[in-house]
Amino acid sequence: MSTASSSPGVGRLPDAFLSPGTSSFADFLGDVAPDLLPARRSLPPGSAAELAPHGTTIVAATFPDGVVMAGDRRATMGNVIAQRDIEKVFPADEFSCVGIAGTAGLAVEMVRLFQTELEHYEKIEGSTLSIDGKANRLSALIRNNLALAMQGLAVVPLFAGYDQRAAQGRIFSYDVTGGRYEETAFHSVGSGSMFARGSLKKLYRNDFTADECVTAAVQALYDAADDDSATGGPDLTRRIFPVVHIITGDGQHRMADSEVATIADRVVGARMQRPDGPNAALT
Amino acid sequence: MSMPFYVSPEQLMKDRADFARKGIARGRSVALVQYADGIVFVSENPSQALHKVSEIYDRIAFAAVGRYNEFENLRIAGVRLADMRGYSYDRRDVTGRGLANAYAQTLGSIFSSGGEKPYEVEIFVAEVGDQAADDQIFRLTYDGQVADEQDFAAMGGAAESVAAYLKEHFTPGLPLDGALRLAVAALGHTETDQRTIPADDLEVAVLDRTRTLPRKFRRLNGDSLSGMLSGA
Numbered sequence: 315m316s317t318a319s320s321s322p323g324v325g326r327l328p329d330a331f332l333s334p335g336t337s338s339f340a341d342f343l344g345d346v347a348p349d350l351l352p353a354r355r356s357l358p359p360g361s362a363a364e365l366a367p368h369g370t371t372i373v374a375a376t377f378p379d380g381v382v383m384a385g386d387r388r389a390t391m392g393n394v395i396a397q398r399d400i401e402k403v404f405p406a407d408e409f410s411c412v413g414i415a416g417t418a419g420l421a422v423e424m425v426r427l428f429q430t431e432l433e434h435y436e437k438i439e440g441s442t443l444s445i446d447g448k449a450n451r452l453s454a455l456i457r458n459n460l461a462l463a464m465q466g467l468a469v470v471p472l473f474a475g476y477d478q479r480a481a482q483g484r485i486f487s488y489d490v491t492g493g494r495y496e497e498t499a500f501h502s503v504g505s506g507s508m509f510a511r512g513s514l515k516k517l518y519r520n521d522f523t524a525d526e527c528v529t530a531a532v533q534a535l536y537d538a539a540d541d542d543s544a545t546g547g548p549d550l551t552r553r554i555f556p557v558v559h560i561i562t563g564d565g566q567h568r569m570a571d572s573e574v575a576t577i578a579d580r581v582v583g584a585r586m587q588r589p590d591g592p593n594a595a596l597t
Numbered sequence: 598m599s600m601p602f603y604v605s606p607e608q609l610m611k612d613r614a615d616f617a618r619k620g621i622a623r624g625r626s627v628a629l630v631q632y633a634d635g636i637v638f639v640s641e642n643p644s645q646a647l648h649k650v651s652e653i654y655d656r657i658a659f660a661a662v663g664r665y666n667e668f669e670n671l672r673i674a675g676v677r678l679a680d681m682r683g684y685s686y687d688r689r690d691v692t693g694r695g696l697a698n699a700y701a702q703t704l705g706s707i708f709s710s711g712g713e714k715p716y717e718v719e720i721f722v723a724e725v726g727d728q729a730a731d732d733q734i735f736r737l738t739y740d741g742q743v744a745d746e747q748d749f750a751a752m753g754g755a756a757e758s759v760a761a762y763l764k765e766h767f768t769p770g771l772p773l774d775g776a777l778r779l780a781v782a783a784l785g786h787t788e789t790d791q792r793t794i795p796a797d798d799l800e801v802a803v804l805d806r807t808r809t810l811p812r813k814f815r816r817l818n819g820d821s822l823s824g825m826l827s828g829a
Contacts, residue, residue, distance in 0.1 A: 325702035331674035332703070339680055350685055430684045433812075437652050437676045 339434035340427060340455060352423045353458035363466025367396035369421060371506035371538045371545040372403065372413030373531045374474045374485045375514060376499055377522040380562035381474045381483025384531040385413045386506070386539060387554050388546030398546060403557045407432040410448055410475030411559045411566055415504030417467040420459065424469055428452055445477045449486040449494055457492025472503045476561045483561060500530075506538030506545035513537035516594040525577070528558055528569065532581050533591055548578040613708065613715045617739035620717025621663045626754035627721070628763065628783050629660060631732055631747075632776035635725050635805045635813065639780040642800040650802045652814035654679040654691045656724050658804050662753025663718035663739075671700060671720065688811060693724030697735040697743055705741020715739050719752045725804040725813055729770070749780075755787060762786040774825040777801065777817075781826065796823040 330346045340351065348354045367389040374383040385402035388395060396418075403413040404425045412428060414421035431451055436442050443451070452473055459469055473486040485497040500518050502510040513534040522530065532548075535556050539547030548555050555578045558569040585591060627640040627649055638650040638660050649668075650660045653675045661668035675696055683691045700720065708715045722735045734746040749767050751759035762783040771779065781799065785792045801817040808815065817825070 325698065326706045327674050327678065327699050327703045331677050332670050334670070334673070339677075339684070342677055343681065343684075347681065347685075350681075426684065430680050434676065434680045437680075438673055440646075440648065440651075 337435050337438045338451070339431045340451075340458075342434075351458070352420055352427065353455070353462065355462070357462065357465050357467075359465075361466040362462075363417075364392060366420075366467070367391045367400075367418045368544070369400060369402045369415050369418045369504065371502060371504035371510055371535060371542065372415055372472045373502040373507075373510045373514065373534045373538075374413065374472055374497075374500060375518060375522070375527050375531055376483040376485065376520075377524060377527040378520070379483075379524060380476050380560065381485060382524065382527045382531055382558065382560050383411050383413050383472065383474045384528070384535060384556045384558045386535050386546045386556055387549070388544065389418050390544045395546075398549065398552070399554050401557050403559050404429070405559065405566055405568070406448065406473070406475070407436070407442070408565045409442075409478065409561060410445065410473065411561060412452065413472045413474075413503070414469060415471070415507075416469040417462075420462065420467055421469040421471070424455055424459065424471070428455055431455070444479070445475045445484055448475065449473055449496075452486075453488060453492045453494040455492075456488050456490065460491055463490040470503050472501060474561060476563060476566070478563065481563065502534065502538070504538075504545070506535075506542030509541045509545075510534040510538040513591070517592065524560055524562070528560070528574070529577050529581065531558065532556060532574070532577055536581055536585065537591060548582055550582065610709075614740060617708075617715045617717045621719050621739065621753055622756075624662050624753050626751050626756050626759045626784055627660045627662050628749065628751040628759055628780045629721060629723060629734065630749045630763065630767065630771070630776040630780045631729060631734075631769075632771045632773050633729065634773065634807045635803050636723050636732060636734070637773060637776050637780060638721075638723075638800075638802045639777065639784060640800045641784055641794050641798055643798045644800075649800055652802075652812070653696065653722075654683060655688055655811045656726070656804065656806075656813050657691065657693050657696060658723050658802065658814050659720060660723070660752075661718055661720040663716070667716045668718045668720060671703070671716075671718065674703070675700065675722075693722050693733050693735065697722045697737060700737050701741045701743045703741070704737060704739060708740040721746075721750060721752065723804060725806045727806065751783065758787055759783045773803065773805075774828065777825055778828070796826055 343350050372385045383403050387399050389397040389400040406412045468490045477484050485501050487495050487501050500514045517530045539545040555574045558574050625641045629638045640649045642649050653659045679691045707713050720737045724733045736744045736746050749763040785794050804813045
């Protein structure tokens with residue numbers, strides 16, 4: 315497993331493990347086992363964009379008690395639906411989660427690295443990172459992936475968490491160079507994001523309850539799926555519905571499938587009457 | 598050129614062992630007790646920041662006595678090893694046994710290498726299973742020896758009198774508060790008297806198999822700790 319074997323004694327922990335220094339798991343891996351880092355691989359020249367499935371739309375919206383993140387369930391490879399029940403929203407730690415759009419394989423690996431990174435820091439330092447610290451660490455991981463992104467294997471996450479100091483939910487978006495942008499109220503990434511964002515613009519209110527916030531997110535994903543072929547809508551025959559995570563001051567949890575199904579059924583029921591979704595007031 | 602005096606290997610190892618043992622006996626003890634839903638760790642440690650008991654991975658905890666900088670080094674190495682293994686394989690593939698082996702090799706080779714001072718530490722590596730029968734507790738000493746412990750264990754300071762008290766009073770399948778009170782009483786027990794350690798001076802942590810999260814380690818402090826100690 316480890317490439318470091320500089321110290322004597324069979325089975326003895328290599329010196330790098332015992333030397334004081336970084337609290338970052340990614341930095342540590344970079345020193346002792348760089349081959350495990352997703353970004354340290356080199357590809358032959360040319361585009362690799364068509365090689366692997368892509369994940370699509372993620373939305374996040376804040377409400378007074380926290381923040382909600384939801385993702386559709388489709389992964390596409392060109393014109394083919396590669397997977398119809400993929401999960402693209404993951405818990406990052408107790409008070410944050412991360413949703414991914416872009417090359418699915420790399421994105422999932424990056425999420426695993428990010429999860430380990432946060433837990434590692436927490437165990438070594440005995441305290442958790444601030445939400446800005448977490449957002450910056452994710453930024454660094456994405457920046458390391460720039461070479462792969464330029465060959466078509468981009469990963470674009472959306473990060474949301476509960477800021478315990480400010481007692482509010484916060485959302486961060488990223489670009490492929492690792493640029494980090496804090497969003498107010500709501501945001502969306504992925505191929506259907508412009509439709510989802512347009513939808514949320516009309517639906518969002520800042521006094522949502524958690525259920526209303528989830529409903530708005532499901533509506534936005536429905537609108538994205540309506541106009542973007544790479545985003546999956548609610549699958550009523552297979553009962554596959556968006557993955558929804560809710561983060562409040564009590565921590566983050568994934569909403570039970572049955573609860574999401576209830577909300578999605580209500581959304582779909584209303585769309586039977588008006589396929590374009592709820593009417594917003596004109597002025 | 599000066600000729601070094603001849604020292605027999607037996608004497609050399611004995612000196613090194615005495616040196617390490619003296620360092621370990623200087624501090625205060627750590628006790629652990631198995632209870633129905635996991636393992637509880639208790640130590641007398643007034644510091645809120647410098648921990649003797651800490652989390653390594655989902656089901657694995659680490660407790661140590663002796664020199665802080667040395668066991669802190671080992672703790673960080675353990676976290677790094679466990680996180681790396683869990684990242685490159687799977688979370689389930691990180692085991693207490695693997696970790697105890699790595700510690701044993703490390704401590705053993707440091708103890709027997711002439712160039713380094715032996716570590717003045719003793720550590721526990723404990724892992725909770727799905728049932729009490731699957732729990733594993735390893736004791737590692739300064740020279741890299743590994744011993745398997747059952748039910749309860751104590752190390753550091755007056756470890757012998759603590760262990761004797763635990764042996765006398767332990768019963769299997771205790772609830773958490775019972776096991777906690779037993780461990781605290783044992784730490785306060787000496788041959789001549791029995792003192793009560795105030796809750797503020799205790800460092801208490803559990804590996805609780807009933808937790809729904811994958812990470813079973815939890816620290817107990819403040820009101821919940823004093824409540825449990827008073828039996829409320």
